[in-house]
Amino acid sequence: LTVEMVASGSWREEKFKPYNLDALGAPLNCGHLHPLLRLRAEFRQIFLEMGFTEMPTNNYIENSFWNFDALFQPQQHPARDAHDTFFISNPQISSHFPPEYLQKVKQVHSKGGYGSQGYGCDWKIEEAQKNLLRTHTTAVSARMLYLLAKEGFKPSKYFSIDRVFRNETLDATHLAEFHQVEGVIADYSLTLGDLIGTLYEFFNKLGITKLQFKPAYNPYTEPSMEVFCYHAGLGKWIEVGNSGIFRPEMLLPMGLPEDVNVIAWGLSLERPTMIKYGLNNIRDLVGAKIDL
Numbered sequence: 001l002t003v004e005m006v007a008s009g010s011w012r013e014e015k016f017k018p019y020n021l022d023a024l025g026a027p028l029n030c031g032h033l034h035p036l037l038r039l040r041a042e043f044r045q046i047f048l049e050m051g052f053t054e055m056p057t058n059n060y061i062e063n064s065f066w067n068f069d070a071l072f073q074p075q076q077h078p079a080r081d082a083h084d085t086f087f088i089s090n091p092q093i094s095s096h097f098p099p100e101y102l103q104k105v106k107q108v109h110s111k112g113g114y115g116s117q118g119y120g121c122d123w124k125i126e127e128a129q130k131n132l133l134r135t136h137t138t139a140v141s142a143r144m145l146y147l148l149a150k151e152g153f154k155p156s157k158y159f160s161i162d163r164v165f166r167n168e169t170l171d172a173t174h175l176a177e178f179h180q181v182e183g184v185i186a187d188y189s190l191t192l193g194d195l196i197g198t199l200y201e202f203f204n205k206l207g208i209t210k211l212q213f214k215p216a217y218n219p220y221t222e223p224s225m226e227v228f229c230y231h232a233g234l235g236k237w238i239e240v241g242n243s244g245i246f247r248p249e250m251l252l253p254m255g256l257p258e259d260v261n262v263i264a265w266g267l268s269l270e271r272p273t274m275i276k277y278g279l280n281n282i283r284d285l286v287g288a289k290i291d292l
């Protein structure tokens, strides 16, 4: 069909095949988001719909104080060894910790307090000043909760989705870094039921409706739960994250009110992306072309 045929009316004598309105358009040769970033946008949308505010996570380098001590993770904990953590000797960022808060953290680790017996350890500030590549975004959550206490508590919901670094053995599903997705809710008298209900709401938005919870341990949450879901596509139960209620030994030294509880959960970005795109090796996710 040409302009001349339309103008002369000669198209009337021609036979045309019917439009195939189901035909795909011509492939667009243009850029597209990396699968990880597509899923990051999906998770961000879910959190925003649920009324969460994104935390500022643009500091890969953290100090041990916020990554471990503020979370009541003992200075002798194996996770603080170099075989799990990337310690940084340079730049040696001079860390200024709020003196009053630092004393409370030292106290709760060494002698206890707030109803806790503490670890009875000799807490050293030199250990807290060691710089590292953050091992979890929970270090950022600790900073945000401290600010919340300092600026006057009000019920708040925060989330973060960003890179974390673990000095671990690499294999087909583990690299030395991954993206952690974390949700945190601080409010009066929150319970484990609120955490479970929030996890159902969050995972329902991912199309996951069947969840199971298994008791777990984290130094900074009590109780803690591993979260599992039945994945119909894989035909099995899979671990989809970890969660818990932050301990008083973490929250009360910050100055948060005694009747405030903080529930939180975390998962990764890489695992759901690999499942969604049917990838078995995490190296196919970073640094290789995928047909979307």
Ligand SMILES: COC[C@@H]1[C@H](c2ccc(C#Cc3ccccc3)cc2)[C@@H]2CN(C(=O)Nc3ccc(OC4CC4)cc3)C[C@@H](O)[C@@H](O)CN12
Residues within 6 Å of the ligand: 138, 166, 180, 181, 182, 206, 208, 218, 221, 231, 238, 239, 240, 241, 242, 243, 244, 264, 265, 266, 267, 268, 269, 271, 272, 275
């Ligand atoms: C060292 O590895 C840690 C990482 C990562 C993880 C684990 C725990 C946390 C946390 C936390 C936390 C706990 C309490 C308070 C605050 C944060 C964050 C990331 C995933 C957590 N996991 C994980 O993401 N699994 C997952 C998540 C979503 C998913 O969606 C699919 C559509 C169905 C599928 C799978 C579970 C496992 O993959 C696990 O083997 C690997 N985990």
